[in-house]
Amino acid sequence: MSFETISVIGLGYIGLPTAAVFASRKKKVIGVDVNQKAVDTINRGEIHIVEPDLDMVVHAAVTEGYLRATTAPEAADAFLIAVPTPFKGDHEPDLSYIESASKAIAPVLKTGDLVILESTSPVGATEKMAAWLAAARSDLTFPQSHGSESDIRIAHCPERVLPGHVLRELVQNDRVIGGMTQRCSEAAVALYKTFVEGECIVTNARTAEMCKLTENSFRDVNIAFANELSVICDKLNINVWELIELANRHPRVNILQPGPGVGGHCIAVDPWFIVSETPEHARLIKTARNVNDSKPAWVIEKVEQAVSFRKKNFGEQDLTIACFGLAFKPNIDDLRESPSVDILTQLSRRKLGKIICIEPHIASLPENLRAHCELVSLDDGLIAADIVLLLVDHSVFRAKEVDLTGKTVIDTKGIWV
Ligand code: SAJ
Numbered sequence: 001m002s003f004e005t006i007s008v009i010g011l012g013y014i015g016l017p018t019a020a021v022f023a024s025r026k027k028k029v030i031g032v033d034v035n036q037k038a039v040d041t042i043n044r045g046e047i048h049i050v051e052p053d054l055d056m057v058v059h060a061a062v063t064e065g066y067l068r069a070t071t072a073p074e075a076a077d078a079f080l081i082a083v084p085t086p087f088k089g090d091h092e093p094d095l096s097y098i099e100s101a102s103k104a105i106a107p108v109l110k111t112g113d114l115v116i117l118e119s120t121s122p123v124g125a126t127e128k129m130a131a132w133l134a135a136a137r138s139d140l141t142f143p144q145s146h147g148s149e150s151d152i153r154i155a156h157c158p159e160r161v162l163p164g165h166v167l168r169e170l171v172q173n174d175r176v177i178g179g180m181t182q183r184c185s186e187a188a189v190a191l192y193k194t195f196v197e198g199e200c201i202v203t204n205a206r207t208a209e210m211c212k213l214t215e216n217s218f219r220d221v222n223i224a225f226a227n228e229l230s231v232i233c234d235k236l237n238i239n240v241w242e243l244i245e246l247a248n249r250h251p252r253v254n255i256l257q258p259g260p261g262v263g264g265h266c267i268a269v270d271p272w273f274i275v276s277e278t279p280e281h282a283r284l285i286k287t288a289r290n291v292n293d294s295k296p297a298w299v300i301e302k303v304e305q306a307v308s309f310r311k312k313n314f315g316e317q318d319l320t321i322a323c324f325g326l327a328f329k330p331n332i333d334d335l336r337e338s339p340s341v342d343i344l345t346q347l348s349r350r351k352l353g354k355i356i357c358i359e360p361h362i363a364s365l366p367e368n369l370r371a372h373c374e375l376v377s378l379d380d381g382l383i384a385a386d387i388v389l390l391l392v393d394h395s396v397f398r399a400k401e402v403d404l405t406g407k408t409v410i411d412t413k414g415i416w417v
Pocket of ligand 1: 120159160161162163215216219223256257258259260261262263264265266267328329330
């Protein structure tokens with residue numbers, strides 16, 4: 001099976017690196033995105049997202065002529081759909097981007113083409129995608145009606161890469177390949193073998209969908225355990241970090257780290273796709289989500305208590321609250337879906353004092369945060385702070401020798417306590 005031309009639909013955090021890696025293996029790649037600005041940026045050999053080294057790979061792919069972006073789908077031998085799958089207000093998955101992408105590529109499909117859904121999806125989404133494609137192209141046959149003999153092959157192959165390490169993990173991670181038929185899986189394996197050095201393990205589409213949701217739910221449940229422990233330990237006056245370190249010395253215990261909440265675009269979203277399908281049975285998964293989602297409110301309460309304590313006992317009025325770290329996790333500059341941003345915004349609304357923030361990974365604050373606080377350097381933040389609120393365990397914070405005399409410290413990551 002040879003795939004001369006590969007089309008990637010959705011040029012975001014997963015689609016663009018995937019397109020670039022195929023192109024770096026000298027495949028002709030057509031990237032498709034509805035965002036004209038993103039398309040123009042990529043065609044200039046630049047990138048619109050933040051991911052280490054991606055700029056170089058995209059620049060090389062575009063200048064060597066292997067990668068080209070467009071807003072209108074064109075014929076290809078394989079199509080990878082990597083569009084967002086957010087949830088709606090009630091935590092129900094929103095498949096509208098997959099539906100639009102399917103309807104957009106349907107007119108250019110031809111016999112022998114492979115369509116892969118890469119977006120993290122609720123169980124059954126690949127079958128829905130197949131149905132949308134079939135409805136649009138009655139002249140072609142699909143696996144749901146014609147099995148292995150179908151004109152079009154369809155599979156779900158979820159991405160599992162860690163933001164910040166995408167280019168390495170795309171190549172090295174094992175890949176779960178869930179074809180709608182054996183032949184679909186074989187085609188998908190052949191495609192991924194272009195660059196995947198990990199194993200390509202074959203299963204069916206529903207299991208592949210559930211596998212991705214399970215991986216992120218597993219992590220979410222384990223982080224919730226750590227977060228719950230941190231709240232319990234605070235009540236019992238026990239240092240949770242010491243506790244976890246001790247417990248983890250047991251050969252079969254491996255507790256994760258508590259924090260200000262769970263951010264990012266995956267772990268806080270994907271477990272809901274299981275809950276919404278099986279609400280009566282996904283009790284633990286749902287509780288874990290709620291435990292993690294309630295952690296920012298707990299942190300805010302701690303700050304409120306600290307402010308009233310200082311006002312009452314020291315008569316201080318103009319307190320400065322310094323928030324250390326805004327990114328959704330350490331050593332990255334990605335502020336999207338960050339619990340720290342949520343905490344900072346809510347603190348400023350409560351008018352508890354002057355809010356300043358320290359985020360060494362960004363040069364300036366995004367527009368929506370400028371009204372709430374000022375971005376200062378690590379040293380200036382440490383000098384100005386009455387209340388030190390540590391929200392992200394960036395390496396630069398860990399490495400800093402800090403003198404916190406006279407300050408109230410709320411350390412959600414346990415590095416300065
Ligand atoms: N976090 C904690 N305590 C921990 C570990 C993480 O509070 O011990 C927090 C982080 O600070 C962050 C959030 O959890 O706010 C998520 O961070 P993460 O590093 O656990 O995960 P993501 O969202 O960057 O990437 C995850 C990965 N999934 C798993 O590790 C199972 C990645 O492999 C997936 O590809 C990605 O989701 C995705 O796209 O689904």
